[in-house]
Amino acid sequence: MTRLETIASVGRRALPNHWDVLALGAILAGLVAIVNAFHGMNGPLPAANQPALDLSYWSLPYYALRTVLRMFAALFFSFVFTFTYATMAAKSRRLEIVLIPILDILQSVPILGFLSFTVTFFLGLFPGSVLGGECAAIFAIFTSQAWNMAFSFYQSLRTVPRDLDEVSRGFRLTGWQKFWQLEAPFAVPGLIWNTMMSMSGGWFFVVASEAITVGDTTVTLPGVGSYIAAANDQGRWDAIIAAVVTMAVVILIYDQLLFRPVIAWAGKFRVETTASQVVEQSWALNILQRTHWLRSAYLPLVAALRSAALWRIGAPASFRRRQSAPSSAASRLLDATWIAAVVAAALWALWTVVRYVGTELSWDDALNVVGLTCITLLRVVILMALASAVWVPVSVWIGLRPPIAERVQPLAQFLAAFPVNLLFGGAVSIVLAFNLNPDIWLSLLIVFGTQWYIVFNVIAGASAFPNDLREAAASFHVRGWQWWKNVILPGVLPYYFTGAITASGGSWNASIVAEYVKWKDHTVTAHGVGAYIAEATEKGDFPKIVLGVAVMSVFVTLFNRLFWRQLYAYAERRLRL
C-alpha cells in the first residue's frame, strides 16, 4: 500500500476555538447526567449472574468468536451512526455548527475513560443481565471507530466533485437516489480506509472492555480479553500464550478475509482520471469475484440492493443548496437564535460539570490532575520521539527495498491491529521480577502497539518516493546526514505525520491501561493521569473520573491542534510530492 491515505480529521482548520470548549462541556455534561441518573437511582450497581471463566484451551475458539461478534456489532452501529450523523452535518448548516465540534472533541477524548460511564449506564439499563455488559463493551468499541468514520464520510460528502453532482441534479435524482448513486460511492475509499484503520485499533478496546471493574461491580464477558484478565490474575503463562496465539490467528483471518479484500474492492470507487498505478490485490476478493457459483449466489442480492438504491424517495434537489442559501433577514434571525440557544445549552452544561466535580473535589485536586497529565504528556512525547528515532530509519531502509517492503508491510499492519494489552500482564510480571522502576518501564507499554502505525506509514512513504529524485541525489553524491535532511525525510514526512498522529492518539488511550497494570495480586502503577483515571474507575469515584477525563481531553485536543495538525498542514502544503 503505497498510497498516502489521509486521516479524516487532520486536514481541518487547526486552532481550537470557542466551539471546542462548548463541545467539550456538552460531552462531559452528558456523561455526568448518565452517572447521576443511574448511579444515584440504583445505589451499588447490580451485578449480573456471570458464568465463571474457563481457562482451558478448548474454550478459546468460542471466546474468540464472542470477541469477534462484539467487534462486528460495534461496526454495524458505527456505520449506522456514520450514515446519519455525518449526513446530517453535511446537509444542514445549522446542525453542522453543533455536530462537527462535538465530533472533533469526541475524537480526542480518551475512549477508555468513557468505559466506567458507559458500563454504569448500560448496567442500569439492563439490571441483572449480561446484556448491559455486552452493550457497554460494544459501545466502547463503537466509540473507537465511529468518530473517525463519521469524519471521513462528512468530508467526502462535502467534497463531491462538482461535475458529478451536476450530473445527478441534471437527471433529477432524488435525495435517496443521489445518496446511493453518488455520495455514498464517492465516500467509499476514504470511509473504508478509515473504517479498517479504526477496526485495527478496535481490537485493543474490545480486549480492554471485556473485563472491567467499576466500584463494586465487576463485569466479565466471555471473550479473549477476559480470558487473559483471568490468566493474569492467576499468573498462568501458558494460558496467556494460548490467548495471544488465538488472537494472532483471529487478526490474521480478519486481515486476509476482510481488510485486504475490502480495501481492494474499494479501489473501484476512486475518482481518478487514469487507471491507478497502485492496485491493491487480495486473493480472497479474486476468488469471490471469479468463482461461478459464488457469484451466482451473491449477484441477485447485489441486484436487489441496486434497485433499492434507485427508489424515488424524497424530492429532486433543485438549485444548488449552499449557493442559494437564503440570506434573508428572517433566516439570519433564525441563525442567530439557533446559535444563541446552542451556546446557552453548552454553557449550562459546562457549569453543571464544574458544579458536579466541585462538590467533592477542590482546586488542589484539579492542579494535581494537571500535573499528572503533564507527566503522561511527557511520557507520550518521549516515547513517540524514541519510537520515531528507532523506526523511521529502519522503515525508510525497508521502504526503499521493494522486495523486503512487500513482506514487512503486511506484518506491520498486522502488528498495529494486534491488541498489545494482552501482553501487559506478562510485561508487568517482568517489571516485578526484576524490581524495575514502573515510571520508566511501564512507559514502554504506551507505544508497544502504536509504534507500528509509524512503521507502516513510513514504509509506504519510502516506497512511494520517486525514483528520479533518488537518482538525482545519488548522481550529485548527496550522502549521510544531508541525504536524510534534504532528500528522504521531506519525502516521507507527510506519511510519517499520518502514522504519528494515529500513534499519538492511540498512546494516550493506552496510557489508561498501561500506567495501571495488574499481575496476580500485585498492581503496578506509574505516575500519570492514565493511572489516575484507571484507579478512580476501579473505585467507582465518578467526580475524579470526570476530572481526569476532562483534563486529559483538553490536553489531547490542544496537543493535536497546536502540534500535530500544524505539522501535518505544513507537510501537506510544502512537502506533498
Added chain:
Amino acid sequence: MLEVVSTPVLLDVSHVSQSYRKGSGEEGPPILDDVSMTLKEGEIVGLLGRSGCGKSTLLRIIAGLAKPTAGEVDFQGQPVAGPVQGVAMVFQSFALYPWLSVLDNVELGLRAQGEAPEETRKRALAAIDLIGLDGYESAYPKELSGGMRQRVGFARALVVDPKILLMDEPFSALDVLTAETLRTDLLELWSEGRMPIKSILMVTHNIEEAVLMCDRILVLASNPGRIASEIKVTLRHPRDRLDAEFRQLVELIYAQMTQRPAPKAAGREGGLAGAGLAMELPRVSTNSLAGLLEELAAPPYNGRADLPHLADALQLEIDDLFPLAETLQLLRFAELEEGDMKLTPAGKRFVEADIDQRKKMFGDHLLANVPLAARIKRVLDERPSHRAPATRFRDEIEDYMSEDYAERTLRAVINLGRYGELFAYDENAQAFSLENPQ
C-alpha cells in the same frame, strides 16, 4: 436547419445576470451582465469566449443547475426553476461515475426516473449502438480512453431523449485527433437527423471548432460576461477548414476577440494609463512570453504574425495564446490589431538582449505599465523594513475584483516581479520583500 424563418423558439434567455456571492452572503462582482439569447429548433449555437467570461455559468443557468441573480430562462415557454426534463448536458470532464460500468452510466438517468428495467436496457443499448460504443458495455470508465469516455457522456445524455443538448467544452479535454473524430461523428449524426435532439448549445473557447460546428456563434466578452457579438455561419456541412470563407470567419472572430475594449471599459485588457489596481493579470509563464517574442521576431513572421496562424503553428489554444499576447501588449513589447500581433521596438530590443538585460528591461516595463507592480515596489521602498505582507495588497485589489481573480492577479504579479527582479516573495511568510536570500 434550412428553414430558419418560422422555426419555433425552444429556449429563451432574457436579461440574465449572475454575481459572485461572497462568503458573507452579499453580492459580489458580476459574472454575467444582462445576457439575452434564444435557441431555436434545428440549430447549433456556440457560446464562444475565453476562460472566465461566464460562458459555463450561463450554460449551467440554462440547464437549471444554477440560479441567476436576475433574469429568467424559459424552456418551451415554461420558466426554468431547476433541472428540467428535455435538457441534457455533456461535460468537459466527462463526469462519469467511476463505480458504474458504461451500461450503468448510460442507464442512470432513465432508471432514476423509475423507467422499467427492460425498457431502460433497450434504450440504453440503442444509444450505445448509435454513439459507437458497442462492445464496451461492461467496461468501467477508468479502462477507457478519453474519446471513449466522452462517447459514454454523449450516450448518457442522448438516452433520456432531450430536446436540447448542452455541451460544456466537450472536446477540449481530448487530443486533437480524437476531438476531430468525435466532432465529425456528432455532426454526421446531427445532419442525418439520427439523434432525438432538436438543437444543440455548446460552450467552447476554440474558434475553429465554433466555426466548424455552429450555425450561430455568440462571442462573449469578459468581466462581466456579456454577449459582444453574434456571427452567423451559413457554410454547408461538412465544412472545410481550408475553405477561404471558413478562414475569413476565423480571422474575423480573432480580430473581434482581441479588439481593444471601448475606452470606457478600458484598463483591464488595454492597459491604458489610469487603469490602476483594477487591472486583472492572467497567470502566464515568463518563459512563454520570451518564447513568443522570439518566435514573433524570427522568420517567417519577422515581427508581425497572424494570430490564427500563430495559434496553429504553436499548437496553442486561445486560452493559452491570448493571455500571453495581452500580457505582451500590456508590457508594450507587442501590439494587437485586426487579429495580428506586431512586435514593438522595445520588443525587438528585448529579443536581441542577453538574459540580464532582458530581466532589466522586463522589470522596467513592468513598473511602468502594471500599476500593482509599481505599487508593491513603492510600498517596499518606503518601508524601513522593506517587507510587506501579501494580504495588504490582496485586500486592496479585492475592492475591484472577486477573491479568485485577486488571488490570480497577485500570483501573476509575483511571478512577473520575480522575473523582473523587482521584489522577492516568501511563500511561507506570505510576504513581499526587497532582498533576496544572500
